[in-house]
Amino acid sequence: MIYSNSLIYIEIHESEIPWLKIFTHTPHKEFSECTADEKKMIWDALDIIEKEILEYFKPSKINIASFGNMLPRVHWHIMARFENDEYFPEPMWGPKQREGFVLEVSMEPFISELQIRLKRELS
Numbered sequence: 001m002i003y004s005n006s007l008i009y010i011e012i013h014e015s016e017i018p019w020l021k022i023f024t025h026t027p028h029k030e031f032s033e034c035t036a037d038e039k040k041m042i043w044d045a046l047d048i049i050e051k052e053i054l055e056y057f058k059p060s061k062i063n064i065a066s067f068g069n070m071l072p073r074v075h076w077h078i079m080a081r082f083e084n085d086e087y088f089p090e091p092m093w094g095p096k097q098r099e100g101f102v103l104e105v106s107m108e109p110f111i112s113e114l115q116i117r118l119k120r121e122l123s
Contacts, residue, residue: 002111003118007041016101018057018080018110020049028074031066041122046076048117053080056110
């Protein structure tokens with residue numbers, strides 16, 4: 001877990017690409033079940049994460065998704081996509097398109113800066 005407050009927490013999904021997930025602490029099944037405060041916190045976190053990913057990694061595209069078929073509770077995926085990642089242009093759950101993608105920059109400085117910004121803006 002890289003961040004937590006009273007309403008949400010944020011985790012890194014192990015992947016070749018930068019991929020974070022936002023969860024509500026309360027295990028709602030659907031987004032419509034979230035409180036107004038939870039919804040606002042999710043959108044604020046999504047906005048911060050997307051902007052930080054765009055600035056640091058300079059991806060081709062950001063993918064944001066909320067499925068919950070395998071884990072039936074509210075959570076959001078935020079993924080940096082690159083034209084040369086192993087699945088592009090398919091979704092990360094789709095068929096692999098190529099091998100050998102290597103992220104050009106380290107995740108650690110990104111996570112450190114993101115944690116600072118999340119604490120400053122969401123706490």
